[in-house]
Amino acid sequence: MRKRLEMLRIEHRDLDAAIDALTAAGAKDQLQIARLKKRKLRLKDQISMLEDYLIPDIIA
Numbered sequence: 001m002r003k004r005l006e007m008l009r010i011e012h013r014d015l016d017a018a019i020d021a022l023t024a025a026g027a028k029d030q031l032q033i034a035r036l037k038k039r040k041l042r043l044k045d046q047i048s049m050l051e052d053y054l055i056p057d058i059i060a
Contacts, residue, residue: 005050009047011043
C-alpha cells in the first residue's frame with residue numbers, strides 16, 4: 001500500500017505541473033484543464049484515504 005501511495009503522490013505532482021504549464025502557456029482548452037484538476041482532486045482523495053488507513057488516529 002505504501003508503494004501505491006507513493007505512485008499516487010507522484011501522479012498528483014505530475015498533474016500539478018501539467019496544469020501549471022498549460023495555464024502559464026495560456027492554453028485555450030479550459031475543458032482539458034478542468035478535467036486535469038478534477039483528476040487531481042480524485043487523486044488527493046485517494047491519497048488521504050490511504051494515509052488515514054496507514055496512519056490511524058490514536059486517541060491517548
